[in-house]
Structures are given as structure tokens and as C-alpha cells.
Amino acid sequence: MVTNYCQFPGETGNSRYTYLADLLTKEGFDVEVIASTFYHKTKKQRAFSGEDLKYLGYKTTLIYEPGYPKNVSVKRLYSNEVMAKNIMTYLKARKRPDLIYCPFPPIAIGRKVAAYAEKHKIPFVIDIQDLWPEAFRMVFNPPVLSNLLYKPFEKGADAVFRQADAILAVSQTYVDRAANVNKKNALEASVFLGTDLNHFDSLSETRDQLTESHQGVQVAYIGTLGSSYDINLVTDAVHLLKKKGLTNIHFVVMGDGPKRKVFEDHAKKLGISYEFTGMLPYDEMVKKLVQCDIAVNPIVKGAAQSVINKVGDYAAAGLPVLNTQENKEYRGYVDHLRIGLNCIPGDAEDLAENMERLSQDPQLRKEMGENNRRFAETHFNRRNTYEEMVQIMHRLLQESSEEKHVL
Template identity: 25%
Template sequence: MKRVLIISQHFYPEIGSHANRIKHLYMQLKKENYDVKIFTSEPSYPNKKIYEDEEFWDEESLNCEKDNIVRIGINNRKYSNSILNRLFYYLEVALKFLFLIIKDKQRYDYIFVTSPPIFTGFVGLFAKYRYNSKFILDIRDLWPESLKGVGVFNYPLILNLFGALEKILYKKSDKIVINSLGFEEYIQKKAKISKSKILFIPNGAVKEEIASINRQENKTPKIIYAGNLGLAQNTELINKLVPLLEQQGINLTIIGYGVNKNELFKSIKQYRNVTIIKPLTRKECFKIITEHDLGLVTLKDKEVFKTVLPGKIIDYMTCGVPIVGVIDGYAKEIVEKERVGIASNTDDPQEILFLIKKLLDDKKLRKEMSQREHHVILRDFNWDANIKKLVEYMN
């Protein structure tokens, strides 16, 4: 039986697409009869306190796995606009992972490491030589390109250093896994590697999640924003959109977390058409998403974000909820090509309101989009099928 070590800062029961991706990967590889172990951290995103609630620990098979899930404790837990706070946090995680690897006497055939943060990537590179294993690098965001995109860090010398480190990781890895096809060309050019070294495995859903969806019609139009309200998301646009939605009698539900959450919630709390819900488990979140007519996605208009495919898009499609996307590049291409919503790269709230009303007024079109979404998920974003690509490589 082949042995795999996964190294990931985030994992079950944390919320967010990073933790959910690694949870599915871990469980799918076990289903494929691999002996899988993970080094991860104690759940703390977006804050440690929410995981005191037992409802987040809803995967009994993982709750029993004490030996194969090894967690490190973290002292610096600040998720903030301060890039220095984040860097110290990432470095602390990386150093503790290194100590685990040095102490661990087992042998592994494959080291699977997910990045960003880039420091975890270098932990994986160290593990490759420590265990004499194949090194699989999972890229969920282009880093440091995304640092430039969020606009909180602009020191060319340090960014160039990070860029050089990124290139080393691409070259030294045995396989690169990407969750967005938008990354493929960038990585090829950056590291001068062949396309054959790159494997596309997007975030996705499992069949049980799709089977549990039960859509119902609403008397009052309802749209939802579910997910991160961070530095990459255009929260300013949501802020401007809320009063316009209220004027039109359209309700907005937000299930949100992230560094811009408090600022946004404070500025929109006086509007009666807004319902704010605290972070939920994935299962509970899906139940609420399905009660809505449309799902909203927003990204800032920066070049790097044209390469990403937000996890919200896949979650909305899993729930059969048509998408209104303030997006560009690869994500916009997916929404338009598959005809599962409307996408625009404008940040004009009046124009976004027009698109929302256009879809809300066309019940037949929304139903067609909803049906297509399930087809697209089963065909392209299905973990049970997509894990076979990784298994084929590892075998």
C-alpha cells in the first residue's frame, strides 16, 4: 500500500475552500486505498472559538482518525490586513511543520503540499529530500502575484525574492496540481516547464452533496453571498449594492467571514433587506444557499484574479443556484460558456442590479441554468471522478 503525507495549514473541520479541498482529497485518497497521513494545524480560521461548537465536527470517519491527523498548535492567530502579522503566522506554521517532519520516522511514497502560503511549499520540498519521496505541489492561488493583487504589500525587492522562491518550487516539484486552468500558462512561462507536468484538479463536490439538494421557489426574491469577505473580494461593491436591492424589494443573505467582514456588516446593518448569518458547516451552508434564487460572486478587478475560479461558483452550481458574477478572465469564461449565470467585469452597482433583475424576472431561464449547473458539476467538478487523475499519476 502506497503512503501519502499531506501537509496543509487548513483542514477539516475548518470552513473555506482550502480546508474543504484538502478534506476531500484526504478522504478520496483513502477510498482509493492509499495510506494517508496529514500534518495540519488546529482549526482556527476565521477564529478558533467557532470550533468549540460540535456541529462543525460532523465527519465521524475523520473524528476517529487520531493517528493519521497530526495537528500543531499556533500562537500567532491574527488574520488581518497587516501583511507582517500574516507572514509571522505563516512562518510559525512552517517551522512547526518542519519539526514534525524531522521527528517523524515513517516513510512516504508521495508528499502532497498545498500552497499558498509559499512557506508550506518549502516545507514540502524539505520533506521530499527528508523522505526521498515524490513531491506533489498543489497550487490554489498564484503567490506572490495575489499579494500584489490585494494591494497591501508593495515592496518590489521582497516580491522579486518571493517570485524567485516560487519558481524554485515549480521546478523542484515532481508534479504540479492546479485548481484553476487559469494558472496553467502562468506557471509554464514562469518556470519554463512543460504542460505535461501540470495536472488540473478543480475544487468540487461529491455526489452525496448534489443528491441532497432540494430547491424551492421564493415569493420574495432572495440572493445570497456565501464565503470569504477578504482582501480579494469586492466588498465595496456589495456595500453600494445593498441600498439598491432594498429599493427593488430584493433580499440579500450574507454568510460571511474574513478581514473585511466587520467593516461591511457595520455599514449595511441599517438595511432591512439584509440577513447576516454567522459561519456555518458546509452542509448547513448548502441548505441555506438552495433557498435562494441567485448567488453573488465579486472579485476585485486585478490581473491576477482573472486566473482564479472562486469556490463560491462551484458551491452555487452544486446547489443549483444561478450565478451573478462580478468577475473576469477564467471564472467569467466558465459562467458564460456553461450558461449557468451572468458575468460582468463592471463594478457599477446599477449595472449589476440590472443583471440581477434580468435573471430574477426570467424564471424559465433560471430553471434551465440550475439544471445545467448540476450537469456541469457531475461532469467537471466531481471529486469522485477527478481524484482518478491523481491516482493515475501516483500509480
């Protein structure tokens, strides 16, 4: 497993990769996780090495990466290129693996690892978490030059997708993007990021016990405070309702990122009831989230995200969602499963109208929240959903073994 965005035990987060590594190990796989010395979430070098993690059931190898201060930056691309080169040096020195699992992005690492797997006829599995360069366009999209600037990145992404023997992704939207250029008739599976619902529930008390502890309506956001997330839109909507006399709405923001100060200053300026907690340990985040009444998924217009991590936690918490995301896949779930209300991206009045509807109707909140919890149980519970990824890897290894036997 080559994943430079891995979160190890003790680090903040709910890692897809270490969960999958544990699952594969229990299934009898001999697993090695190749990760970065640089921790993406904190933007700092890790204070430990692979040697410190020998107690895990899988081997860990940390490969040097210089790091970067911002998610969208030239330094990040350079850092990824350095790590890709260092990974290749390591792969060439070790025994060839039977299968390589490689999350995407970054493009640089995926491209080099895919070429290595192709050369040595090693089954290659990609797991798409985000689309590059589409995500970069959201932050930096100069007129005229944009297509010229991002064309090499698109070709790099296509090269990775073409060489995959299996395409995994956190949404069907992403699976379809890769399958459109894949030439290998790759195995496919859309598996949401999800969470372990048993673990999630063990971190929280029952909803009835917790909701007695606060007054009014709490609107929750969890995740990154960056350019893709329109936190100011939510603040504006709460402010509009306050001007109408609805003063009982409290906006709870759990997370951190480059735009935190901008978002917090805006909330302070408008004088709404709000709280910015910063990044919380996962257990504390869960306990706070389940005490809330409504969740918001305020994705900006034109964003490339699909079914993202936060909506899985919202579902697990049994909260109705106010969604501004344009992605057709998630909007379809919101409508057809009645797990919340879709809103117009960038339209504070429309968001305020839908927020008022939910805040004023406890029965509707309860109904939609229960629908969302059922959605979590069928689509977001890792204990069930990740088994499909394991079975795909079993199948690839079996086919590879049979092919070698014939040769």
C-alpha cells in the first residue's frame, strides 16, 4: 500500500488506509504500508519512524518527503515528485510485491508506481479520493491559460487510470472518470470513505440523552476550512434568520484550515451565535457532532468533490443535511433517500429558507435524520463495505497467480 496521506494510530483522523491495512492483515495478507515522513494534516514532519510502529500487524515504511505549506501550491507538486522518486528507489531495492494498492492523488506518485507495476506485470489497484487537476482549478483557474496549464496534469492522471487493473473510488462519480480512459477492462467498485459504525457508536451516548443538554438548534460543520467550503454562506444564512427573529440557531464549526481566520472573522462581524473548535480528536468530534441538530455540507459551486468524508459522519450521527454541493451523485442521495434538503450553491437566502424549515420542524429533522442513519448502515459502515475491496484484491492475486502458472 503506497499512501502518503495515511493516518497512523495516535494521529487525528479516521484513516481509510490503516483500516484497510488492518482488514487485509486479518484476511491473511502480508501487508506493507509505504507512507510519507510528512504529515499532510499538520503540514509537519512526523516525529516517529516506521520502526516506532512495529506493534502494528502490518509493516510500515516512511519515505522522506520535504513537505509543503499549502494544499494548492507549486511546493506541493515538487514535494510529491521528490517522494515519488524516493518511493521508486525503495521499490527497486525491495522484493517485488505481488500486488500494489495506490490511492490517487497525487499524480506524480501514481504515475511512477503505475509504470513500475506495468513493467513487472504486478496487479495495480488505484483508489481515487479526489480528482486532480480538477481540485486545483477551484483555487487557481486563470482565464485562457488554464487549459494549457493543466493539460499535462490531465494526461498524467489519465496515464494512471489507463494502467489500473482495478479502479476503487470513494464515489461512482470518480470510478466513472477513471473507467472512461481505462484500457484494461478493470474491476470496479465505488466504496464510500465511511466509518466503523460500532466504533462511532461506542464514542457517543444515545442521542436522546445528549440533546437534553442544549437549548436551541445547533447547526454543525466538520472538516477542512479551505477554498472549497463556503462557511461564510452558512454564516450569512444564520444571520438572515437572526434578522427575521430566529435567534436560537448556533453554528458549530469543527475543523481547521487556511481560511479559518477569514471565516471566523466573518461570523464575528455578523454577530451570530457561533463556535470554532479547531481540529478535534475523532472521539471528541463524534461526541460533539451527535449533540447537534442539523449538518451542513456547504461545497462551493463548481467543486470537484463527490461523496466526501464528512457526509459519512453526518449520516452516522443521524443528522439531516443541508447540502449546497452540485455533485449529482450526492444530490441524488439527498433527494431520493430524503436525508436532507438540497440548496442552491452560493445562495444564502435559499440556504436560510431551508435551514428555517428544518429548524422549525423537529419531526422533519427526526425523519430525515433517521433516513440518513439508515443510509450510513447500508453504505458507510466499513465493517461491511470494505469487504468488497478485499475481495477484489483476492481476485487479482488469484488471476495473477494463475497467469504465472500458465506461463
